[in-house]
Structure formats: structure tokens, C-alpha cells
Amino acid sequence: MTFEEKLEQFAELAVRVGANIQKGQTMLINTTTETVEFTRLVAKKAYEAGAARVTVNFSDDVIDRAFYDNAPADEFAKFPRWISEQRDELIERGGALLWIDAQDPDNLTGVPVEKLSAQQKASGKALENYRDAVMNDKIAWSIIAVPSKKWAAKVFSDLKEEEQLPALWEAIFKTVHIGEGNAVDNWEQHLKNLDARADLLNAKRYQKLHYKAPGTDLTIELPDKHIWCTGASHTPAGSSFVANMPTEEVYTMPSKYGVNGFVSNTKPLVFQGNVIDQFKLTFEGGKIVKAEAEVGHDLLQELVKADEGSKYLGEVALVPHESPISASNILYYNTLFDENASNHLAIGEAYPTCYEGGSSLTKEELEEKGINTSITHEDFMIGSGEMDIDGVLADGTVEPIFRNGSWAF
Incomplete structure (x- = not known):
């Protein structure tokens, strides 16, 4: 299986197994600027699955770090209302949320813990309705991850620079059962095995x-x-989804x-x-x-x-x-x-x-x-x-x- 074929299967998995997009459903993708090409592929797959609208929020590690390094002290105890309102609307419309993670694990190293703590508390309070929806499976939600250069460099620091990103891609493909046969079928069997253990x-x-x-x-x-x-x-409407892939x-x-x-x-x-x-x-x-x-x-x-x-x-x-x-x-x-x-x-x-x-x-x-x-x-x-x-x-x-x-x- 070529890299492009694996990428196609991964996007298909994210849409049809992870978030399990339904016809006419809205989809919100939260991700970073490191994932632009893959996110475009996921959005295309979501529309092919019948999504009515796909909205993408891109964050950026460099900009995030600049916020913590330069914003005024009182800003860390605040959180943008539009972010919580956007998620509230997604919940009201019965939409699906997909996180595509590619963040640098060390991006905020050295930031004073007081700033990190204040922002965590502010976001926790502002996103209470969203967190309730996620914790109670009121909406379909899923988290996947794709490599970024800095993340790959940390995981595979023993490899040459040009080998690090491909190595992390291949490792991630294996974790989501891509590489042999049909990935959607592989996941069906995998979930059955986990259900048997839970039973x-x-x-x-x-x-x-x-x-x-x-x-x-x-x-x-x-x-x-x-x-x-x-x-x-499963959502209240009976639609299945896989929260973590x-x-x-x-x-x-x-x-x-x-x-x-x-x-x-x-x-x-x-x-x-x-x-x-x-x-x-x-x-x-x-x-x-x-x-x-x-x-x-x-x-x-x-x-x-x-x-x-x-x-x-x-x-x-x-x-x-x-x-x-x-x-x-x-x-x-x-x-x-x-x-x-x-x-x-x-x-x-x-x-x-x-x-x-x-x-x-x-x-x-x-x-x-x-x-x-x-x-x-x-x-x-x-x-x-x-x-x-x-x-x-x-x-x-x-x-x-x-x-x-x-x-x-």
C-alpha cells in the first residue's frame, strides 16, 4: 500500500468511523497549521459522506507561544466567547467534532505555570456546556493525530532529520490499523474484541x-x-462514533x-x-x-x-x-x-x-x-x-x- 493510499484510508477512517458523519450533518474540525493538506482531504471525505458544512479552526504553535509570551497578564484569565458559542451551536445542530492533533509536545515549555493555570481555568469554565456534551456523548466527537516536524523530531530523535516525519507517519498508520486490508473492516473487528473484554x-x-x-x-x-x-x-440519535483513534x-x-x-x-x-x-x-x-x-x-x-x-x-x-x-x-x-x-x-x-x-x-x-x-x-x-x-x-x-x-x- 502506498503512502497516498494509507493517507486516503486514514481520512476515510476519521470521517466514517471516528466522527461517523451523517448526511446533512455539520462538522467542526479543530487542528493546527501543520495539518493543512491532510485536513483538506478529511473535509473532502466529509462532504463525500454527506456533510452539509465543514468548518475548520486552525491554531498555530508559534502564535500560541507568542500569546503566552506577550499577552497582558489579565488576558490569561479570559477566554473568547465566540469559541464557546461556536461549539454550542454545533451541539444544538447535532453536529460532529473532529480534533486533528499535531502539536509540539514542548511548545509551551518555560511558560510560567500561573499563566497556563489561569487559561486552563478560564477555558474550563467557558466550555462547560461543550464539556458536558462530550462527556455524555451528546454529540459525535473524535480525536486523531498526524505528524508535525517538531513532534516527529522528539519521538524519533535518533533518526536523521529527513527520516523522522516518515517514521512517525508509519508508526501512526500502524496504531490505527492501516496497512493491511481494509481499515474500516479492521476497525469493526477491533471494536468487537474490545466490546467482548468489556462484557x-x-x-x-x-x-x-x-x-x-x-x-x-x-x-x-x-x-x-x-x-x-x-x-x-453512540449519540442520543443512535449514531456510532469512536472518540479516540x-x-x-x-x-x-x-x-x-x-x-x-x-x-x-x-x-x-x-x-x-x-x-x-x-x-x-x-x-x-x-x-x-x-x-x-x-x-x-x-x-x-x-x-x-x-x-x-x-x-x-x-x-x-x-x-x-x-x-x-x-x-x-x-x-x-x-x-x-x-x-x-x-x-x-x-x-x-x-x-x-x-x-x-x-x-x-x-x-x-x-x-x-x-x-x-x-x-x-x-x-x-x-x-x-x-x-x-x-x-x-x-x-x-x-x-x-x-x-x-x-x-x-
Whole structure:
């Protein structure tokens, strides 16, 4: 298969499997100036699938950095109203949202954490309605990524400059099952396999999970009505979509106040254009009571102080260590990929879709049931080939779920 053929399949996947554009639907694409040619191809595919209108918002790493370096101090606590209004209109019209990521993982390195934190809080508040729509699958949404020169240089720093971008393209193609046969058919089978794993976990009804690995000894209680989900979701109208491409996880929510112990990361977390690494979180009664990091310590403190909910967990995700992305031994410095190579957790808001009837509950009702709400949702990777996970049933029976980083059943 030629590079052009793979590119065509990737655009087709983004439109027909990721966002799953329906006839007459509007589509919003958020991306960077690094992706112009590919984004044009995606827009063309969306119109071929029946989209009524495709709108593209281009950001730019250089301009984004200029904002943080030069804007007046009070501007970081503000957020453009037109951005939230644009997304609100998309929600009202039942449109679909596609993110095409190509950002430089180090773009905002050195920016004072106070600026990053202020802007995060401002955007979190302004985009509350949008975040609610995404977390509750009220619209179709999907995130994919394509290479940029700076990102490729960081991932493949050992290669010659002219080899870096092609290497990252090929690596990404593999993660989204492009290269052998029909990619859409490959994804249909892949999602069936993930659904089968989620069905097994849902049948178990574990009350809690116990994680053990070097630097980790953590117990996580699960709500009585928790649901294990996969990357395949459905809008209220019944249209399917895949939020993350690639995806290798099955995930659910923790009981907000039922997390105790400590956990250490196994892959870097890229947050706000900065790397946070070699960190350890300690929990008591669900709350993060201590957060330590050798790299990005101050930014980690700001993350867990964004609001009250950012001091708690919102997601528990299982990914075997031998997943294709993990087996590639490539560190992507991009959560979309790295989280699908590793068991991971998320600081902040829980997906209401992981609780029976959760999507119909208000934030106050979710909190009453011990389900976390927050302006944040940041995944961080904790899995390795040395991790064991046990599941505890209602009668106290302990069963192995993971042994040495792999499924035990």
C-alpha cells in the first residue's frame, strides 16, 4: 500500500468511523497549521459522506507561544466567547467534532505555570456546556493525530532529520490499523474484541480493584452501577462514533471517595505544552493528599488545584502491556497514543456514561452518588510489564485481572 493510499484510508477512517458523519450533518474540525493538506482531504471525505458544512479552526504553535509570551497578564484569565458559542451551536445542530492533533509536545515549555493555570481555568469554565456534551456523548466527537516536524523530531530523535516525519507517519498508520486490508473492516473487528473484554468485566461486578507494581500500591473502589466502556460510543440519535483513534482501552469510573494508596507514572504526561514526569500521587479517601514530580513539579501542583474535582480521579482504564502500541516501544509524548500503551487513570471529571443512567443526572446528582465532576480530565499512564491488578467481588473473593501487565483471563 502506498503512502497516498494509507493517507486516503486514514481520512476515510476519521470521517466514517471516528466522527461517523451523517448526511446533512455539520462538522467542526479543530487542528493546527501543520495539518493543512491532510485536513483538506478529511473535509473532502466529509462532504463525500454527506456533510452539509465543514468548518475548520486552525491554531498555530508559534502564535500560541507568542500569546503566552506577550499577552497582558489579565488576558490569561479570559477566554473568547465566540469559541464557546461556536461549539454550542454545533451541539444544538447535532453536529460532529473532529480534533486533528499535531502539536509540539514542548511548545509551551518555560511558560510560567500561573499563566497556563489561569487559561486552563478560564477555558474550563467557558466550555462547560461543550464539556458536558462530550462527556455524555451528546454529540459525535473524535480525536486523531498526524505528524508535525517538531513532534516527529522528539519521538524519533535518533533518526536523521529527513527520516523522522516518515517514521512517525508509519508508526501512526500502524496504531490505527492501516496497512493491511481494509481499515474500516479492521476497525469493526477491533471494536468487537474490545466490546467482548468489556462484557466480561461488566459481568464480574467487581467492588474494587487493587493495583501493585514498583512505586504503586493503590486500591480503587467502583460504584455499584459502574459500566465498563470502550472507545465505541453512540449519540442520543443512535449514531456510532469512536472518540479516540487509536484506542486499546476498556474503562470505567472510580467511586470518588474510594481511592487509597499511592501510584507512580510510567510514561511522561504532556500537559499544557510541558512534560510532567517521574511523579507519584498519594490518595486518602479518594483525595490526592500529596503530589510529587521530579519533572514539572509546579505544573503538577497547578493541575491538582484547578478545582475541587481535580483532587480526585475520574477514570480507570485497562490496557494490556502487550498492546500493539506498547509493543512498538515508541514513546509518543502524546496522551492519545501513550494512554493506549498503558493502564492509566485520569485526574478530574468522570464520564457519566460509565454509570447506569448517569447521562440523565445533574452534576449535583452525580456528586451525591460519589461520581466526580471537574473542569479537568487528564489521563496519566501507570501500567508496565510488572503490574498486577486484582478484582475484589462483593463476597470478598479476590480474582486476578492482570498479571505482569497482561490480562489474567
